[in-house]
Amino acid sequence: MTKRVFFQIHWFLGITAGIVLALMGVTGAAMSFEDEITEALSPTLFAPGVPAGADMSPDRLIARVEADHPGYYVARLDWETARDRTHAIRLLASEGRGRMQGQVDRATGRWLGEPAGAGFFHLMDELHRWLALPGGGNGVGRQITAFSAISLIFFALSGLYLRWPRQALDWRAWMVLDLRKTGRNLWRALHVVIGTWVLLFYLLSALTGLWWSYDWYRQSVIYALTGKAGGEEGRREGKKDGIAPRPAIDPAWTAFRRATGDDYVWVRIARPAPAQPMKTINFDARPEGARHLRQTDRYSYDPETIAVTKRDLYDRRPLGTIITQSMFELHRGAFFGLPGRIALLLTSLTMPLFTVTGYLLYLSRRRRKREAKALEAGITVAAGAGTGDLLIAYASQTGTAEIRARNAALALAQGGVRAQVLPVGKLTPALLAQNQRLLFVASTYGEGEPPDMARGFATRMVNGDALDLGHLRYGILALGDREYPDFCAFGQKVDPWLRGAGATALFPLIAMDHGDQAAEQQWDAALHDLGAADARRGQTVIPFxxxxxxxxxxxxxxxxxxxxxxxxxxxxxxxxxxxxxxxxxxxxxxxxxxxxxxxxxxxxxxxxxxxxxxxxxxxxxxxxxxxxxxxxxxxxxxxxxxxxxxxxxxxxxxxxxxxxxxxxxxxxxxxxxxxxxxxxxxxxxxxxxxxxxxxPNPGFRTDPAQGGQPLILIGNGTGIAGLRAHLRAQAHDGHKGHWLLFGERSRRHESFFDDELSAWIEDGTLTRLDRSFSRDSDCARYVQDMLPDAASALTDWIDRGATILVCGSLDGMAQGVHDGLVAILGENKLETLAEEGRYRRDVY
Structure with a gap:
């Protein structure tokens, strides 16, 4: 039950959050190598060569850029040590949400503009973070992507639980993808096997992605990893009016360069908003060969004394601090170097695969459920008896003949032929007189006997009044098993009876065994001749x-x-x-x-x-x-x-x-x-x-319309299987008051499901339980031997609407029970019960 609940939630979230996750995966992949791509598109913008003049100092360069962009301030300057490269600048609007980012000439401070493709990557960023919906990070888009990230965590963990193999230590059961599969099996293999490959990467993406979604999540992670409340250090003061004093950066910069020389290839200088005071000048410096962009050392200077107030080296930080300061690099895989970035790129690109295969599996399930319902409900195109083009009667014991009959009606309907399907017990002389064509699908049961539902019909066929069926054209599909000497005996008895009544055969009798391809082709051809455009079209086949x-x-x-x-x-x-x-x-x-x-x-x-x-x-x-x-x-x-x-x-x-x-x-x-x-x-x-x-076995199912009516369940040996299923169904639906008569060899060794039966006695599901044990000296009788002693109770239960269900061996038990019921109820009464669906057997 737990697995079913998880599966229902899994697919429901899949068809709701799947598209968003696919979009997030594609956009995330597009930005995985943004820096490398933009530089490749605009190489001279980033590396124009060594300038003729000397480098401008940070203060002079910032002043030049801000003078050229009124209403904006430099929020950060990314200084490149190599003199053949330009610096990167981020400008933010002093009022509002405006932002500009581009390169500047290191010698003149001239604004060089944004690289090619910047607009595209800006759109990818907005789609990835909040679907480019209004409101930005504070809008509904942020909540949608956050919910999708949570869904991704559930997908990964529930998917792992749902596909957990029984041989959990066999790596092939987890990791091997069989591309020989086709259709639905291939979709599922792609979904679950590749899902296993990328599971850890998706958990990493989702757990780090939530960092920017919820402040409580971010604070909790910081506290869990560092033991400090988030934002204890470096917390910004509230917004103030006016412009706060700006200390000069150049003295601290000179001291920093004197102390470090060319140890670092890149240095970031961040500046707060104009209204925020700049109490400390920080240089975040990245050495050559760093695995990722956040692998930086921080040098903090007092702007008045130009003394180093703090030297925070990356290699000396606790792991928890490194993780919280490198969340973006974890999110895109760069924390693990180039292999990590490539892995996250590839796994992000596979995200649409799960959306597509998930939808295909969902649609396949929907289609199969519709087909199953159509198969079970059958097809009766005609509004009432006698108004169709064709009558299809079936005599079925285990459901095979009924399924064949309903499939034939489906195939004929594809060709525009109206067909009415009904059990043979409802085939009356009046109905035969009203129809011109009849298909008879008949199983043979036991030793050449008719199915239980056809016993009354067989009696009327032999002993009834002679019929004039000269107007009727008929065809017979007889089902049986060649291992038995009386192969298709019942169908072969119906054929001369119809001919003797004057009916004309549409085609010779078709006798069909399991897997008989020749008979299948004959049946298909017969249906085609009757008007089915394609005899197989529209038929429901239950796959293995x-x-x-x-x-x-x-x-x-x-x-x-x-x-x-x-x-x-x-x-x-x-x-x-x-x-x-x-x-x-x-x-x-x-x-x-x-x-x-x-x-x-x-x-x-x-x-x-x-x-x-x-x-x-x-x-x-x-x-x-x-x-x-x-x-x-x-x-x-x-x-x-x-x-x-x-x-x-x-x-x-x-x-x-x-x-x-x-x-x-x-x-x-x-x-x-x-x-x-x-x-x-x-x-x-x-x-x-x-x-x-x-x-489906309609011949041994109970009628839903009779829900709550008592059942008399009779069987022996492994026949407990079918009876147990019915009792579990009754207990599940809360229907009580049933009677089980069951026989086995010995009480000591063959009291099958004794705990369940005792529990059903206690809760009232079973009102009466009669057992026989043929090898025990104190019993020494079979289940059929118990019927005479229970004759009065059996009659009373039948009069109160009870249904008899018999399950077990055909030899001995089933015939013995049948004979016992005939002795108690009479042959006619038992045949009537069978035609009404109140005497059903599953015997073998």
């Missing part, structure tokens, strides 16, 4: 995304049964992961690394394979592997089928912050772990990532 495994622990460590694990995954920081109780998690598993390595060793004699071992290993990690003794070439390796996707019930809700799974290990006859369970419970390290996606 890398999730990080953050925790994994055994639920039954002492049991002699196969081990069951509770796994928790976290999404990427910029991912707004949303799912609901009942949804399905599809995982793209990988092979065991040692298995792949052993196969490569067995094939080591093939030079072609050895030359490409890295790429080949990555490919084999996600492919169905051949036997070790079977010769393999690159062509045959590329032809290997990918590992099948594994599906699991989500065991948590989005509000939990982690996507939880409950997985029991599966072992084959040879003792090896199953592909999916082996990868997730044994081979995948905690802290690493795997590709998965959460697929």
């Amino acid at each position: 995304i890398a999730w990080t495994l953050v925790a994994r622990h055994v639920l039954n460590p002492q049991s002699d049964a196969l081990k069951a694990f509770h796994l928790q995954f976290e999404p990427a920081a910029d991912m707004d992961a949303m799912w609901e109780a009942g949804d399905i998690v599809e995982v793209q598993p990988c092979n065991a690394p040692e298995t792949v390595d052993a196969l490569l060793v067995a094939q080591a004699q093939d030079t072609d394979l050895l030359d490409r071992s890295t790429a080949l290993r990555d490919h084999l990690m996600t492919a169905m592997l051949p036997d070790h003794d079977q010769p393999m070439t690159m062509d045959s390796a590329r032809a290997l089928r990918p590992l099948p996707v594994r599906e699991y019930s989500a065991a948590s809700i989005a509000a939990d912050g982690t996507l939880d799974l409950v997985i029991r290990q599966v072992r084959g006859d040879d003792g090896r772990l199953g592909i999916g369970s082996g990868w997730l419970t044994a081979h995948m390290p905690v802290g690493s990532t795997t590709l998965l996606r959460v697929r």
Whole structure:
């Protein structure tokens, strides 16, 4: 939850302060080498050569410049020791805010003017500090840039927290940028990896930038670093009327030059406003080879006695004092010499990158959320039943057929074909009579059975009155799994029923398995013939995304049964992961690394394979592997089928912050772990990532309109996953009064999530909890065996509007529970409940 809050604040500030920070970064970069650039543009202005005459003294030069500029006074004189260079002068208006800065001839005091580009850099300075808005340093622009600097600190620290890798000591996890990525993945990689590169520089820029934004901040930093209140020394007196006496500078200058000679290449002489007294004459002198402009020694003279009152040498100052006196040089990186300036230049230039990638990620999230809502809400273009161009009916158990049906409607809508999507239970004879074309998307479940929602339809189809559908043209997409002998059996039963009623096929039945590209092409072509301009256009595809495994622990460590694990995954920081109780998690598993390595060793004699071992290993990690003794070439390796996707019930809700799974290990006859369970419970390290996606499963979601109605949750084994998600959703929404019937092997070792269940009993989320343990002698029964004893209560709960949710194994439990419910409620009642969405199953 904390990470989600930080992420929301991160992106909100990003879309508000991001543009200002991008502007500040570009303008700051533009000024990084201002002195070098201006001198390169006007070389003769700064270094015209050695003059014929002698240098004017400071007093004479200041007097000449002020005489040439009435209404202005010399605020500072930057004296260059090298005689081939001119001096720099800053003039301030005696009244108002006027300012002039330029070069003067050292021998004549003649004003030489500003260098080329001065106007540009002056604009950059104003944009950088207060966005060139009215009011200058006292206007609203200063507050905007100050807020943006604070935002930059938050961006740096929250970004570090949000992307903190589980393998924190692996520098590659922090610093390596994978440019092979594309699209949204590349934007995120640029955002987070380069953000890590520049993090310290941005913290430095922001923390020093606040020095000029808030007086309280400046005073606090001075006190923290020096132990003195800011401004204790050198505090200016209040403004006075008139002109204060001005002591001569030349005597002190002569004494300074006599004492130091040519030890310093540059000396600054600062003067207060005319109304302020000049009690001390200060010379800030910079030696040759200084790292930055503020690396100066200060010599202070009494204007009356011309005695040195203070010699403040840079190398003898405490570090805290050096830092407070060099804040500008820290801000632009010059404190660390030329490498620091270059580093700050480059990092400042990258600031727009984060604004652009941040906006792209934000827009991508918005688009994905819109697509997800469109997918879940479906598309019903027609205003009511029977008024569309096409009817699409679906029979779905885990949501796949429904998603296919809604995607087909989206594709057809792109071609201007109106489509009405509805569950098969609502397909009545009257509705069939009103429509000319019908698409039937049907899943097969279990051993050739119809999905639960289609049981009533299947009964009516076989036992109902004969229909005359001679006017109807239909097409069937049958979904199934070729691993089962009754592949697409339900869809294949619907086809002869429609033909027997006189309907005409629009196209031959399409039987589709997972990843069946040929069937996909046939379906696309069929939709195109029905009017979809592009059968794929407009369809929503849920992508596989890398999730990080953050925790994994055994639920039954002492049991002699196969081990069951509770796994928790976290999404990427910029991912707004949303799912609901009942949804399905599809995982793209990988092979065991040692298995792949052993196969490569067995094939080591093939030079072609050895030359490409890295790429080949990555490919084999996600492919169905051949036997070790079977010769393999690159062509045959590329032809290997990918590992099948594994599906699991989500065991948590989005509000939990982690996507939880409950997985029991599966072992084959040879003792090896199953592909999916082996990868997730044994081979995948905690802290690493795997590709998965959460697929909406409307068939096992509860109806929001029935919120607050009681749930009867029935399951066994790892079926606790789906039931736990529903209970967490009910507890989160404050809905109480539910009933859980759950079965496992033994009370001692398989009391999964016992603490949570006890807490739900205490707070009323669960009104009743019935457990069975088949291996315990004092129980020795399965969950379905508890139903007869609970028949009266079950009937009462159903009459009060309860929904039955069943999750767990198809073999044994699911059929046993179904038969038990039929015995209690009757076949017709149970079919009606299924069509109403009050009997839902997620079984496997």
